[in-house]
Structures are given as C-alpha cells and as structure tokens.
Amino acid sequence: MKKLSKKLAKKLFGKKFANKSRTQLSQVEEVSVVTKTVKTKKPAFKIEWANSPGEVKEAQRLRYKVFAEEMGANLSQNAEGLDIDEFDAYCDHLLIRDHDSLKVVGTYRVLPPHKAQEIGRLYSDSEFDLSRLNHLRPKLVELGRSCVHQDYRSGAVIMALWSGLAQYMLKNGYEIMLGCASIPMADGGHFAASLYNSLGNDQMAPTEFHAFPRLPLPLDKLNGGLDVDAPPLIKGYLKLGAKICSAPAWDPDFNTADLLTMLRLSDINPRYAKHFLGI
Template structure:
C-alpha cells in the first residue's frame, strides 16, 4: 500500500516543511518487527506488562502473523512512533477467533463477525504522544476500512491499573447511556474487574485514546475485564463507520 503523508500546519509566510509523519502498512517481516519493538518498549519496559521475553526485545504473539500492521513513521528520523495491528474478518476466521474472545463472551456479536475488523496493540512512543500521531493512526484505519469495505471496528480499550483499579471503576461508572452500546451488543468479561470492591466514585478524566474513541462515536460494549498480563482494565469498544461523529467524518472519510 502506498504511503500517505500527514502534513503539519505551516505558516504561509515560511517555506513549506516536509511532512512530519508518514502512514504505512508493514510489507515485510522487518517492518512488522519495528511495530513489535515499539510495542515491547511501551507495554513491557514502560508499563510493566508481563510479556514473553526474547533476545530482540519484541512483543510477539500468535495473532501477529494473521494481522495487518499499521505504522506511523517520523519523517525526519524514519523511526516508527505509533502502531496498530488489524485483524480482518477472513484472517479471524482462519485463526478461529478474535483476540477479544479470550477476555469476553462475544456471543451477542457473533452475527457481526463477517463485517468487523479487530484492532489491537495500539501504542505511541512516549516522546510522540500528541494528537497528531493519534490522528495519523485513525486516518490510516479509516482508509483501510473504506478500501476493504469493512463496517465495524472492535477492540479492547485499556485502562492502566497502577492504582489497583479505582480509576478504571470510576471511569466505567462515569459513562452515560449514550456512550454505551445497546444491550443487544453487550459482551461479558471472563475475568471481571470487581467493581463492588473498588472506589468507583472518583472524579476522573478518560485517557486520551478512550476520550478520542468516544468523541469519534464509539460505544462501550462491556463492563471492565481485568487483563493480568498487562495489568489493565479493558473495555470492549465498538465503532461503526456509520456512527462516526459528522465533525470527524469529513476529515477521516471524506464525507
């Protein structure tokens, strides 16, 4: 797939600068490793996730071979600074499940599987956590969805649990009915966060990625599941292209 460049805002008086970020899809094993190396750096080294160790410092699991890997590259350094992996429906059928199946009972969503892609392992290098990289990631995803005719994105939005889960419980309790998916699309955690044992009444602000999902028009489909390997509380999140906030539809979808 051809690379797409995201241009920075340029003062019209100054000479135009080279675009800051480039959107790519990994087309070789070495490019997949760049994504896996960033994931290991963020999840294991920074966040303390319990990942299987390997000599190259890569985050690898069995789903990687079935996924398409989105890369955001710094134009100046050529370093990969953001990534998502995307499991398309025909590859999910090939491996026999979604990653989310391990965390949730998805039986109410079974009829949607032919139309949905699963997003996972999203991360941004700690030096690049600005809106620009997230926007570039979402632009790449939108182009992918349109090109392939897919309708629904599904994935786990993760909330760090360094405080033992009180923040995650409070965030879930703060969601309003408009931010929750209809009951017929609810999923059920296999290892639920024990909400009744946590302080769920704190005033909290959603992490940037979850806040961005909700602004786009995504819906939360579950109460939090606890992922012990990553020590996160995961909310199953679904975004239909038809539900994208009109404010963003023009930017991402050209509508």
C-alpha cells in the same frame, strides 16, 4: 473493492465529497491507504502498512518498548526485545513513521474478518464472551496493540493512526471496528471503576451488543465514585461515536482494565469525520 455508499459519504463528509466521481474516490483511497504523509507543525508523519517481516518487527519492537519497558507488562522474553504473539502472523500492521528519521513512532495491528476466520477467533475472545456479537464477525475488523512512542504523544500520531485505519476500512469495504480500550490500573482499579460508572447511556452499546468479561474487574470492591477524566484514546473513541460494549475486564498480563469498544463507520460523528478520515 467495495465503495463507500453515496448516502454514507454525504453523511460523513458532506455533499461535495459524496458527489465525487467513482474515479476520484478511488484515487483518494489508493493514495491514502498505501502511503500518505501527514503534515503537522513538525515533524511530519508517514502512514504505511508493513510489507515485510522486518517492518512487522519494527512494530513489535515499539510495542515491547511501550508495553514491557515503559508500562511493565508481563510479556514473553525474547533476545530481540519484541512483543510477539500468535495473532501477529494473521494481522495487518499499521505503521506511523517520523518523516525525517523514518523511525516507527506509532502502530496498530488489524485483524480482518477472513484472517479471524483462519485463526478461529478474535483476540478479544480471550477476555470476553462475544456470543451476542457472533453475527457481526463477517464484517468487523479487530484492532489491537495500539501504542505511540513516548516522545510523540502530542496527538498528531493518534490522528495519523486513525486516518490510516479509516482508509483501510473504506478501501476494503469493512463497516465495524472492535477492540479493547485499555485503562491502566496503577491505582488498583479505582480509576477504571470510576470511569466506567461515569459513562452515560448514550455511550453504551445497546444490550443486544453487550459482551461479558471472563475476568471481571470487581467493581463492588472498588471506589467507583472518583471524579475522573477519560484517557485521550478512549475520549477520542467516544467523540467519534464509538460505543462501550462491556463492563471492565481485568488483563493481568498488562495490568489494565479493558473495555470492549465498537465503532461503526455509519455512526461516526460528522463533526469529527473529516479529521478521522484525513481527507
């Protein structure tokens, strides 16, 4: 298992954390990655990784409830009410449980580089030409299918999800997270176009890391001058230091405009690093 470099640890968490012994750091990682309880005012949440087909189904059931039943996504029908695709078998599934009911209330799926190599591609390859990012594939993980139960959207579950993701990255020695940040298109895409047009140069990735939508949102046909506020998840990514790598791609199955988003651990804003890592 790779260790967080002392230089990066000092940048992210301060001198005190950076000077922890290797044994102390390993203990922090071990406790945080396997199972961790995040206490909020009420309720508290448990951070877990699915260890059985039944636990994966819990994530798939929440995804179906949010994406198909709530948002109207065009997902394959199945008798169990699960959102399933071919990537699930290759992914690690992060689960956030209500500490009292043990119900799964938040989830992410994570495709590590060795599993991406097995399946031969990333999910994002279906939406974007990623040729400029090919050299990064051996050290990036792909995030996807993130969702939170509608009764738990106060922000605490998102923080628990991010804490679980960050610990996973540190434990396994990964540096880069990549994924599609989705914007609903209930208004036909005007909001998404306006949000993209409002991004500053400092929020965009350098051109050498740009990806190109396979089905671009027709920005020239939309009102892209609206005064809009980014959705909480995208706003959170940008505050952390994530960069947008693309113009919006249209995902017809989910009826969303997707922005390819990349976050390097070394780019995390120190102001938010301790929240993100949850330590």
